[in-house]
Amino acid sequence: MxxxxxxxxxxxxxxxxxxxxxxxxxxxxxxxxxxxxxxxxxxxxxxxxxxxxxxxxxxxxxxxxxxxxxxxxxxxxxxxxxxxxxxxxxxxxxxxxxxxxxxxxxxxxxxxxxxxxxxxxxxxxxxxxxxxxxxxxxxHPTQALLDEYTIRREFKSFDRPLVIGMVGDLLRGRTTHSLTYLLGKLYPNVSFFFISPDSARMKPEIIDYLKRHQRRYVEVPSARLDQYAAACDVLYMTRPQTDQEDDPEARARLIAEYQSFILTPEIVATMKPESIIMHPLPRTFELPEEIDDDPRARYFEQAENxxxxxxxxxxxxxxxxxxxx
CATH class of the missing domain: 3.40.50.1370 (Aspartate/ornithine carbamoyltransferase)
Known part of the structure; x- marks a missing residue:
C-alpha cells in the first residue's frame, strides 16, 4: 500500500x-x-x-x-x-x-x-x-528526488514517452528502488528496462508495484548492456554492491557477472544523441573515466543537483x- x-x-x-x-x-x-x-x-x-x-x-x-x-x-x-x-x-x-x-x-x-x-x-x-x-x-528518497530533477531539467517534462534503463545491481541498489517507485507512481509515460545480472534482479515487490500501477517494464536479466542501451533515453548505471555481500564467493560471482554491464565507448556510440547517462556514484569499473567527456554524461551535474x-x-x-x- x-x-x-x-x-x-x-x-x-x-x-x-x-x-x-x-x-x-x-x-x-x-x-x-x-x-x-x-x-x-x-x-x-x-x-x-x-x-x-x-x-x-x-x-x-x-x-x-x-x-x-x-x-x-x-x-x-x-x-x-x-x-x-x-x-x-x-x-x-x-x-x-x-x-x-x-x-x-x-x-x-x-x-x-x-x-x-x-x-x-x-x-x-x-x-x-x-x-x-x-x-x-x-x-534513499533524496537521491531519487535529485535524479527526477536531473531528468526533468534535461527533457523539460515527463509528458513525452521516456525509457529509463536501470543497469547493474538492481537487487541491492537502493537508489534504483527509490527512483523506480517515484517515477512509477507519478509518470505513466515512463517505461523501464531492468538490465541486470541474473543474481541481481530488481526486487519482486517493486515489480509488483509497477504492475499495480499499470506501468510498462521489461526485465532483461543476463542480457548484455549493448543489446538495450540504444533504446534508452536515460541510462542509469550502478556499481556492484559487493560491500553488502558477506560471502566472498558471491562477491566474486557478482563481479564476474558484471563484465557484461560495463559501459564502454562502443556502447555509448550506439546511444541516441539526446539520451543521457546517469550514475548515483561512487562508481567502480562499470563506468570508465573515458566516458566522462561524452556530451551525454550527466553524473557530475546529477551530483551537483x-x-x-x-x-x-x-x-x-x-x-x-x-x-x-
Missing part, C-alpha cells in the same frame, strides 16, 4: 509524494540555483543534525552545505555508529530523544539497518522533521512548518 502524504514533514519514502509537491520542489530548486543568496536566512536560528552510520561523500557533504547555505547551524556525525553512545548499545530512538532536548530542529539520517530512520521519525514527532538519507537496503534539491527540500519543509504554526 502506498504511503500517505501525511508522513510530511518527514521525508522517508518516495511513494509519499504527490506530483504537486515534486513540481513545487523543482521550481524551488531552480530559484535557489539561480540566486542562492535569497535563501540564506530560511533556516536562521535552526539546528540541523546530520547523523550517518554508513560512509558517504555526496549525500553527507551536500546535506551539510545545503543546511549551512540556508543559514542553519549544523552538527554532523559521519561515523555515528562508532563515535557516539550507539557504540555502547544506545538505540537510535534514544539518540533522537536526547538530541531533541539539545535544541535540534531537523535530523538528516543515514543508517545501516532498514527501518531505523522510520523509528527515528516516530520518536522525533512532526515538529522535528527527519529526512531519510539512506535506510540500509531500503530507500543534490545540493540544490536538498536546499529546496529543507526550504519546503520549513515553509510548511511555518504555515502550520
Amino acid at each position: 502506498d504511503l500517505l502524504y501525511e508522513d510530511f514533514p518527514h521525508i522517508l519514502d518516495t511513494r509519499q509524494f504527490p506530483l504537486s509537491f515534486i513540481e513545487r520542489l523543482g521550481r524551488t530548486a531552480n530559484a535557489i540555483r539561480t540566486d542562492p543568496s535569497r535563501f540564506r536566512k530560511v533556516l536562521r536560528g535552526k539546528k540541523v543534525v546530520v547523523l550517518f552510520s554508513q560512509p558517504s561523500l555526496r549525500t553527507f557533504e551536500s546535506s551539510i552545505e545545503a543546511a549551512e547555505m540556508l543559514g542553519a547551524r549544523v552538527h554532523a556525525f559521519e561515523n555515528a555508529a562508532e563515535f557516539s553512545s550507539i557504540k555502547k548499545g544506545e538505540t537510535i530512538k534514544d539518540t533522537i530523544r536526547i538530541l531533541k532536548h539539545y535544541n535540534s530542529d531537523f535530523f538528516i539520517i543515514r543508517w545501516h539497518t532498514e527501518g531505523s530512520v522510520h523509528a527515528a521519525a516516530d520518536v522525533a514527532g512532526l515538529s522535528h522533521p527527519v529526512i531519510n538519507a539512506g535506510d540500509g537496503p531500503g530507500q 543534490g545540493l540544490w534539491v536538498r536546499m529546496a527540500l529543507l526550504t519546503e519543509i520549513q515553509t510548511q512548518l511555518q504555515l502550520a504554526a
Whole structure:
C-alpha cells in the first residue's frame, strides 16, 4: 500500500509524494540555483543534525552545505555508529530523544539497518522533521528526488514517452528502488528496462508495484548492456554492491557477472544523441573515466543537483512548518 502524504514533514519514502509537491520542489530548486543568496536566512536560528552510520561523500557533504547555505547551524556525525553512545548499545530512538532536548530542529539520517530512520521519525514527532538519507537496503528518497530533477531539467517534462534503463545491481541498489517507485507512481509515460545480472534482479515487490500501477517494464536479466542501451533515453548505471555481500564467493560471482554491464565507448556510440547517462556514484569499473567527456554524461551535474534539491527540500519543509504554526 502506498504511503500517505501525511508522513510530511518527514521525508522517508518516495511513494509519499504527490506530483504537486515534486513540481513545487523543482521550481524551488531552480530559484535557489539561480540566486542562492535569497535563501540564506530560511533556516536562521535552526539546528540541523546530520547523523550517518554508513560512509558517504555526496549525500553527507551536500546535506551539510545545503543546511549551512540556508543559514542553519549544523552538527554532523559521519561515523555515528562508532563515535557516539550507539557504540555502547544506545538505540537510535534514544539518540533522537536526547538530541531533541539539545535544541535540534531537523535530523538528516543515514543508517545501516532498514527501518531505523522510520523509528527515528516516530520518536522525533512532526515538529522535528527527519529526512531519510539512506535506510540500509531500503530507500534513499533524496537521491531519487535529485535524479527526477536531473531528468526533468534535461527533457523539460515527463509528458513525452521516456525509457529509463536501470543497469547493474538492481537487487541491492537502493537508489534504483527509490527512483523506480517515484517515477512509477507519478509518470505513466515512463517505461523501464531492468538490465541486470541474473543474481541481481530488481526486487519482486517493486515489480509488483509497477504492475499495480499499470506501468510498462521489461526485465532483461543476463542480457548484455549493448543489446538495450540504444533504446534508452536515460541510462542509469550502478556499481556492484559487493560491500553488502558477506560471502566472498558471491562477491566474486557478482563481479564476474558484471563484465557484461560495463559501459564502454562502443556502447555509448550506439546511444541516441539526446539520451543521457546517469550514475548515483561512487562508481567502480562499470563506468570508465573515458566516458566522462561524452556530451551525454550527466553524473557530475546529477551530483551537483543534490545540493540544490536538498536546499529546496529543507526550504519546503520549513515553509510548511511555518504555515502550520
